[in-house]
Amino acid sequence: MADGHKRPHPIVAAMPYLWLAAFFLVPFVIVFRLSLSDDVLAQPPYAPLFEWSAGWSGVREFFAGLDFENYAFVLTDSLYIEAYWQSIWIAAVSTAILMLIGFPVAYGMARAPQGWRPILLMLIILPFWTSFLIRVYAWMGILTREGLLNQALLAIGLIDEPLDILATNAAVILGIVYSYLPFMVLPLYAALERQDDTLLEAAADLGAPPWKSFWLVTFPLALPGLVAGSLLCFIPAVGEFVIPDLLGGSDTLMIGRTLWTEFFTNRSWSVASTIAVLLLLILVVPIALYQNIQSRSLERN
């Protein structure tokens, strides 16, 4: 290849490719295979095992031992189905709230004077650098019966009795909104910041009042940022574990927590795998959408 010096050497692509294939792709295959297996009391706790030494008949036996039993189990159990629904529901509500909070913040940042912006950017990112776990934990302290929120509300006189906010779905939503705020604000800010002032001036020149220029000019152009931010929040939120575990109650059914329980508490690896596969299937469309956006923005540049 005469132009070989223009493109990087194949090894540049090969190293990350092989790594990801080994540590990202292959594991998924294994998860799928495990979802077709049964739980046994052994080490490892699943069967059938693939025995190289057993030869061709071993291979056939292996494939014969696989079945969709777990899928039938999960899909017919109302508890699991409820967990999937709740996860999607909670993630969706959280994402909607994130949009409502995130947009004004991002918009404010985009309209701030030039000198403020690096500082504002740093302020938005800094909580992200500090521990996720710790920040969720911080909310625990605030939301308990004796916590600061109740203390404040009691002091103002808004309520007579402390509210039971902790261990509810509301707390989970609050936790998700709090933790994921930077992920919504940053893509939105990037999209809004890129916009040309002259577009708004043109709209004003043509007679549009400010709210109209916002709706007809600013908002549509910020839409890609909004979509990116929403996906960046929604998809991981569906599978969240830490937040529902620390802030949710016993009736908070989120699928990430279910998977964890199946795996660690029930030692049911194959069911956990089934849950994972189903979760992936649910999320595959938004994930593909997100990747599409990323690749396209890469190409555009």
Added chain:
Amino acid sequence: MRKGLSWFNLVSLTLGFAFLYLPIVLLIVYSFNDSRLVAVWGGFSTRWYAEIWQNAALLDAAWVTLRVAFVSATAATILGTLAALTLVRRGRFRGRLLFSGMVYAPLVMPEVILGLSLLLLFVAVELDRGFWTVTLAHTTFTMCFVAVVVQSRLIGFDRSLEEAAMDLGATPFRTFFSVTLPLIFPAVAAGWILAFTLSLDDLVIASFTTGPGATTLPMRIYSQVRLGVTPEINAVSTVFIAFVAMLVIAASLAMKWQQARQRAAA
């Protein structure tokens, strides 16, 4: 967007940032609370910090966490930079769709799925779980973040500089190390720091992929936190926050210092 802040903007910014920082501030404040109870302020005290130093399990976990973070961040930076180079420079090649899919997916993938799948891999190849499995797992999911950070720097990169280097006799290998890398270094460094903090902070994936003797700090914190709010955890958290904040501030200071040095020269 330079029109200036309206009242609405100012209010939303203030509320937004207050919301973001209030819990953290409260956490830090209460780590100095002499009383064990969250509700009651018992006076200023640093006793919880002293207690941390006595807690061997906690210190062990912190040490493990730091080592895992350091190794995985370094590996992730190398792999992530290579991935970014491939995505930006390689153009179309067979399997590109799969490759970009694999690079972008972990950014949004729920951690439970990542953790579970990696553990199952380690079990299938009969790799003993411990320090190295956690490190491998962390490398895998943080390299994608590094790739995205480096990628955005590579996109605006002036390629005529590389052509100039090659024109002057530098092989592509030398060109990368003498010209490209020094110029994308800030992005690479930012990627390293990002990978480091992501690893430092990770609970879910570590829980799945770790083994005996390699319990990480988040795992220890989590096991205690499940039982409720405790002031020791407040203290640990504050130390943690302070550590990361210092890291980030040190990094930005280093960059500013380097820039000032360049201006002063000649």
Added chain:
Amino acid sequence: MDNLVLDSRLRGNERMLSIANFPANTRDARGEGQQRLTSRSEPLPASEAAGREFSPWTDPAAVPLIRFQNVTRRFGDVTAIDGLSLDIYEREFFALLGPSGCGKTTLMRMLAGFETPSEGRVLLGGQDLAGVPPYRRPVNIMFQSYALFPHMTVADNIAFGLKQESLPRAEIVERVSAMLKLVHLEGMERRKPDQLSGGQRQRVALARALAKRPKVLLLDEPLAALDRKLREQTQFELMDIQATLGTTFMIVTHDQEEAMTVADRIAVMDHGRIVQMGAPTEIYEQPSSRYVAEFVGNVNLIEATVSGRDGGAVLLESTIGSPLRAIVTENIVPQTKVALALRPEKIRITVRKPDTTENVARGEVVGIAYLGDLSIYQVRLESGQVVKAARPNVTRVAEQPIARGDKVFLSWTPEAGVVLTR
């Protein structure tokens, strides 16, 4: 050495004002040597370019340093370079001239190694360059954007190429000093590119490209970013340096003034082909086509038909009305549609009717551009065509001032125009 420098300066100045001195062998676009018919009624005044008579292309024994042999470059459906052949000789200052998109930059990059021909060969010193990567070619580029390494000092930038050759440190230091002296940037070693002005950065780029003493230096629109005064000064400096070092220079530009000033030979390109090649005087005074005539300098094109021959001239009929006579160097069949190319400075503009009956046109002045050293008059002829005539302002106060709206006469000699058949 000083003489050489002085001579090359003179050469440049002379070129601006001289009239063509026909070389014996001229190559047109197809690369075939064509002996021009030189039957003229009287010899054209020739101005001797002082200094060196440099024309290796006239020497049949000379071997070209650079050869493009039937080179084609396609990008998908688009053909950027189309079956182009070109020879460039050692120590030449060669110019590729053409508008953007004509393929000149692609051709240059092919020589440097950043493009590969789809067909054809590129030879340097007799060696086929196919498969030779840019870092192994004795060719260096001065980039249009300068492409200085922002994280390195001036000295490190210049030393970069030398370090790749693993030269001993002492020698590198020496060469860097020599280069800085050559481009008049002594004392700037420790500066960074962002601390330099545009002109200074350009010199660093030049010094860096010359540090390795390449066989060929390629200059990609080197003066485009400079203001006029700086550009003129730099043009002469480039010529000095080229003459001093004896390196073969190839400049790529869309600025015909630049090409005319510095180059020994110019190749005018259009859509991937060379449409004319020759010394600047030749390109200017003997354009081979309308395209070249219009691209290089100002020109008036008068559409005409050949009505007859008279010795070494043809008689033309045109919309001007009065008979036109023009000296030609080739045989043109009557009834052929041609264009008479007249440069504005070759047209005399008078208020009083001239004595001759041929090559006269009447018109009205519709615009005047006063440039200080000359004035350009836009004259609308009876036919409606607007013709430009230039008149140097030889005296400070004009003897016969011409104003807008004046009725004037334009006249020219039979040798003044070139008859173009394509």
